[in-house]
Amino acid sequence: MVWQFDPIKTHNCIMSKPMNSYPDSWYVASSPMLAEQPPASGDLTYDVCVVGGGYAGLSCALHLAKSGKSVAVLEAERVGWGASGRNGGHVGTGQRADQHSLEKWYGNATAKELWRLGLEAVDLVSNLVEENGIDCELGRTNIHFAAKKSHAEELRDEVDHLRAAYNYDQISGVESPSLEELTSGVGFHYGVVDHGARHLHPLKYCLGLAKAVMTAGASVFEKSRVKDIDIKRDHAVVSTDNAIIKAQKVVLVCNGYLGKLFPPIASSIMPINNFIVATEPLDEATANRINPLNASLSDSLFVINYWKLSEDRRLIFGGGETYSDKFPESITDFVRPKLLAIYPELSNVRLDYGWGGTLAITRNRMPDLGVHKGVVYYAQGFSGHGVPTATMAGKLIATAIDAGCDDFDLMSGLKTLKFPGGPLLRRPSLVAGMLFYSLRDRLGR
Numbered sequence: 363m364v365w366q367f368d369p370i371k372t373h374n375c376i377m378s379k380p381m382n383s384y385p386d387s388w389y390v391a392s393s394p395m396l397a398e399q400p401p402a403s404g405d406l407t408y409d410v411c412v413v414g415g416g417y418a419g420l421s422c423a424l425h426l427a428k429s430g431k432s433v434a435v436l437e438a439e440r441v442g443w444g445a446s447g448r449n450g451g452h453v454g455t456g457q458r459a460d461q462h463s464l465e466k467w468y469g470n471a472t473a474k475e476l477w478r479l480g481l482e483a484v485d486l487v488s489n490l491v492e493e494n495g496i497d498c499e500l501g502r503t504n505i506h507f508a509a510k511k512s513h514a515e516e517l518r519d520e521v522d523h524l525r526a527a528y529n530y531d532q533i534s535g536v537e538s539p540s541l542e543e544l545t546s547g548v549g550f551h552y553g554v555v556d557h558g559a560r561h562l563h564p565l566k567y568c569l570g571l572a573k574a575v576m577t578a579g580a581s582v583f584e585k586s587r588v589k590d591i592d593i594k595r596d597h598a599v600v601s602t603d604n605a606i607i608k609a610q611k612v613v614l615v616c617n618g619y620l621g622k623l624f625p626p627i628a629s630s631i632m633p634i635n636n637f638i639v640a641t642e643p644l645d646e647a648t649a650n651r652i653n654p655l656n657a658s659l660s661d662s663l664f665v666i667n668y669w670k671l672s673e674d675r676r677l678i679f680g681g682g683e684t685y686s687d688k689f690p691e692s693i694t695d696f697v698r699p700k701l702l703a704i705y706p707e708l709s710n711v712r713l714d715y716g717w718g719g720t721l722a723i724t725r726n727r728m729p730d731l732g733v734h735k736g737v738v739y740y741a742q743g744f745s746g747h748g749v750p751t752a753t754m755a756g757k758l759i760a761t762a763i764d765a766g767c768d769d770f771d772l773m774s775g776l777k778t779l780k781f782p783g784g785p786l787l788r789r790p791s792l793v794a795g796m797l798f799y800s801l802r803d804r805l806g807r
């Protein structure tokens with residue numbers, strides 16, 4: 363058995379709806395859930411078998427089905443059960459790594475292509491939402507705050523660079539006396555307002571994609587955990603407990619939940635856990651003070667804090683990570699101090715929900731895309747930027763399988779660094795590194 367969390371363990375959450383096998387969260391409580399799809403059974407044949415029902419898998423299946431391929435999505439639990447149904451809903455521009463770093467690693471021309479692809483990923487999400495009539499509270503604008511004086515200088519430089527070298531005029535910087543027009547939060551030294559960014563309700567978006575996948579004619583099988591992928595010369599045989607699926611291509615998009623399923627790609631990523639709370643609904647005046655632009659907001663700490671308002675004015679606040687295979691006993695107690703450090707005014711506000719999820723990071727925070735033996739396509743390691751980039755990765759894989767795709771070649775050509783120690787021993791060195799940087803977050807603001 364792979365290492366994994368208790369799939370339906372709940373953490374100090376109010377149960378307001380039947381569980382539907384999803385871990386309880388504000389998102390589950392506020393989404394119109396889909397009927398459970400039956401597990402795969404018997405001997406089946408498809409052009410493409412997609413393993414994993416998050417944004418990457420569903421986007422891939424949708425694009426493949428639209429190009430006329432027969433497609434099966436195999437999801438171990440329920441669609442959107444993983445990070446795609448639990449995240450902060452921020453749809454940021456660019457890549458998770460900043461442009462200066464991308465220029466240093468890959469050169470200016472490639473960095474420009476990656477920036478373009480990042481913008482196209484945001485457009486792709488918006489277009490999928492619109493074309494498929496997905497009601498997922500799509501909003502615009504992200505504000506990123508410098509949580510330390512030294513970070514303000516770096517962010518100023520980044521804004522200038524994006525405006526000058528990338529002609530990106532959706533972004534602007536706000537100096538500290540005017541920050542209070544952006545939020546009542548404390549401890550910030552500078553703000554970056556990016557009107558090109560979007561935000562949304564992540565589970566509603568994911569379930570909307572799943573619905574579109576089924577409407578386009580693809581099969582979605584839930585409670586269908588893949589146990590084995592046997593690669594033949596020009597096809598693969600994928601096994602679950604009750605089914606054997608023959609497919610010309612397999613798309614492996616399990617991200618932080620990959621476990622031991624496919625060792626050849628495991629040491630490029632590291633699963634980490636991140637946590638979110640939802641407050642009780644705030645009164646209008648408080649909500650307006652916290653977030654007058656109704657943007658998504660985040661800060662510059664290594665263990666990033668990120669937040670936004672829900673449609674019913676709850677503050678959905680994410681912060682805090684763990685690097686073991688366990689979640690904190692009380693997620694609300696774990697996240698509360700991070701929330702109150704920014705908004706002390708919320709000290710008497712109830713936290714109604716607390717949940718966590720697992721995402722995969724890579725060493726340089728760039729996604730890891732590729733193809734193994736010409737049969738297994740994979741995408742993983744979106745490193746906290748996966749709402750747009752996992753959606754885009756699914757499209758790129760679909761296009762690569764259908765007709766070849768320059769942007770897939772671009773992404774799969776990026777050098778990925780393995781975690782030292784390989785799949786088995788990578789954890790101790792990562793934990794040491796992550797703890798070092800998260801400790802630095804607490805020094806000198």
Ligand SMILES: Cc1cc2nc3c(=O)[nH]c(=O)nc-3n(C[C@H](O)[C@H](O)[C@H](O)COP(=O)(O)OP(=O)(O)OC[C@H]3O[C@@H](n4cnc5c(N)ncnc54)[C@H](O)[C@@H]3O)c2cc1C
Pocket residue numbers: 413414415416417418419436437438439440441442443444445446447448449450451452453454586587588589615616617618619620623635636637638668680718719720721741742744745746747748749750751752
């Ligand atoms: C708490 C949290 C907050 C985040 N906030 C943001 C944010 O605000 N903005 C942003 O851009 N990104 C954010 N992220 C990251 C983002 O959610 C992910 O990058 C993205 O959802 C990854 O999508 P995916 O399809 O690759 O993986 P997932 O959504 O994790 O889907 C993988 C699926 O594979 C399934 N699976 C695993 N093994 C098997 C198997 N053997 N057989 C069949 N199925 C299997 C799992 O059940 C799962 O449903 C956050 C992540 C977390 C956890």
